[in-house]
Amino acid sequence: MELSDYIRILRKSWLVIVVTTLLGLAAAAGYSLTRTPLYESQSVVFVQSQAGTGTVSELQQGSTFAQSRITTYVSLVREPVVMNPVITELGLNVNADELAESVKSSSPLNSTLIQITVQDPDPVMAADIANSLGASLAATVERIDTPAGQEQSAIKLTRVRDAVAAYAPVSPNVPLNLALGVLLGLAVGIGIAVLRSVLDTRVRSPRDVEQLTDRPLIGAIPLDPKAKERPLIIQADPLNPRSEAFRSLRTNLQFLEMDGGHTFVITSSIPTEGKSTTTLNLAIALADSGKRVALVDTDLRKPKVAEYLGIEGGTGLTDVLIGRAKVSDVLLPWGNRSLYVLPAGKIPPNPSELLGSARMKKLLEALSKEFDIVLCDAPPLLPVTDAAVLSRVTSGAIMAVAVGKTTTHQLEGALDALETVGAKVAGVVLTMVPTKGADAYGYGYGYGYGGYGYKTPAVKGVAAKAKAPAPKRRATAKASVSAADADSDAFDDLLKPS
Known part of the structure; x- marks a missing residue:
């Protein structure tokens, strides 16, 4: 470990060190007070x-x-x-x-x-x-x-x-005992802090990620205690530092050189690492920059996209994959942006088989031709194989890693799962990055300028801090796509219902 690592450990465990030091001082004082003066x-x-x-x-x-x-x-x-x-x-x-x-x-x-x-x-x-x-x-x-x-x-x-009577006792030596108690307590506290750090296998810094993969770190999303209340932070509060972090992620993503287009699977090692909110906010940020974005909810086990966006999700991807609906019928525009959302639809009994089917591959190819960016919100890698299967037919996978939650063993297992199927890792996004404390070291730079020079997009009827727009009717979806695409018939022909 480097000097900065020890400093971070001391900053993080300062309370433990202070407590053990005080305990050492108290123990030395108690010992001195209970000894008979000699x-x-x-x-x-x-x-x-x-x-x-x-x-x-x-x-x-x-x-x-x-x-x-x-x-x-x-x-x-x-x-x-x-x-x-x-x-x-x-x-x-x-x-x-x-x-x-x-x-x-x-x-x-x-x-x-x-x-x-x-x-x-x-x-x-x-x-x-x-x-x-x-x-x-x-x-x-x-x-x-x-x-x-x-x-x-x-x-x-x-x-x-001749010996004479002494005026002061020689034992106990109170100052020496107190000094030794403080030093012993301090040493024990530092030892506990270092031991906790060595035994802690959770991802704490970019260095932990760099030791497992050579793929670039393309984003660091700060922790938001109110994330559950406002998952679409870039829509609810565009000037928030977290919103600026998603715009930085958007910029870094656009500079990634990936073969085979710009279709990305966003996944994580375990649940609740923030991969769905990362996908949604990234999609909105890309659409705000003028990109035509298709957001596909490929989490066919616990879909969240429709719920977060406030749209009808009863019909969607699964209906397209089984040939029961056309893409243009279920691909919904959202937020008066160039953002189109394909909900997951009904939860099928065989998600992995559907996502690994030839029809899914054909769908992604069709979407990549019609849109600048295609983002797929996929399930975590360790519980199920859906994301690994899906990542084979995309440009690459973007790994969301929650700081202080995901362990290095879990991240390594997820990366191995992708490597096993021959998938590419486009990049890594750190989520839930602390903005305060020892673990915030190295992440906070630039976050203080979250709203610098940024203007809220002119969205008709939607304030900067408004809630997600009301659900759209599927009847308007095809018209919206047709208005945006002159060749929508050719797009539908790529995926004719069987």
């Missing part, structure tokens, strides 16, 4: 040789001998032979092993000093224990290090610094 006192004992104090050589030998004994005496401090006299003297209610846990002894390098450090909840008691241990150590060394037959030991221990 005070530390230290006494220092000097070790010297008492033998051979006459010449320099003897002094040197005595110092060397004393240093050689230092390690032994440091360890001796925590032994019962030194501890027990102190326990008896001070009347402590502990044994030697328990007292040893609060005592540390050490010696600086190349010195003959022994440091005895004691920690205790009572600062006065800590000082008394340290001083008593120093005295007990001196007495013990003199007793056990005195050779038989001699009156004194060759080594003498002298307490050179």
